[in-house]
Amino acid sequence: MDVSRRKFLSIGGAGALGGTALGGSTLGFDLRAAQEVKQQLRIAGAKVSRTICPYCAVGCAMLAYTKKKDDGHTELLQIEGDPDSPVNEGRLCPKGATALELGVSRRRVPYPMYRAPGQANWQRLSWEEALNRLARNIKRSRDNTFITEDADGNTVNRCEGIAFAGGAAFSSEEGYFATKVMRGLGVVHIEQQARV
Ligand code: SF4
Secondary structure, three states: OOOOHHHHHHHHHHHHHHHHHOOOEEOOEEHHHHHHHHHHHHHOOOEEEEEEOOOOOOOOEEEEEEEEOOOOOEEEEEEEEOOOOOOOOOOOOHHHHOOHHHHHOOOOOOOOEEOOOOOOOOEEOOHHHHHHHHHHHHHHHHHHHEEEEOOOOOEEEEEEEEEEEEOOOOOHHHHHHHHHHHHHHOEEEEEEOOOO
16 A cells, blocks of 8 residues: 555544554554654644643643634644643543544534423524523522521521532632622532532
């Protein structure tokens, strides 16, 4: 089988797969090295940002590579494990390794969806409709479940009908802000997925 270097680099992902299956070297090429060359070409000149995997409480650190396109939009090119992190030392589990798809997958739903109680179908909402609905529901739940005094007559001023759970992708500032908003509403059931 005659495969030129140019053709090999163009098949990229398939080459990496073959490298794994065939022990990293075949057809006269070092497949892993070729894959690395291709990745370097792809991310050359890209901006590197540090972030945290949003999927689970392990909190693996990631490097995200982005580049500004000619039309002004920023393109997410690659996400990989951060070798400087003491948590994951550059590694990602299979789930974290697919995190790029969170940003670029064509199957991603980029707008709010709503399924009414008892209904099987989802309907698309505008962001304004979704945020208004959210605000109304929060107010109604808070009004209905706010407690000013406990059973012993102590002033407590708390809302027991709303719970809030933060995600592992929260930055410190986002976590601080979310906690402030929830405490301001009197919410006491506040939890955070991450333990980092
Ligand atoms: S890479 Fe895997 S183990 Fe690490 S935080 Fe993400 S999902 Fe959890």
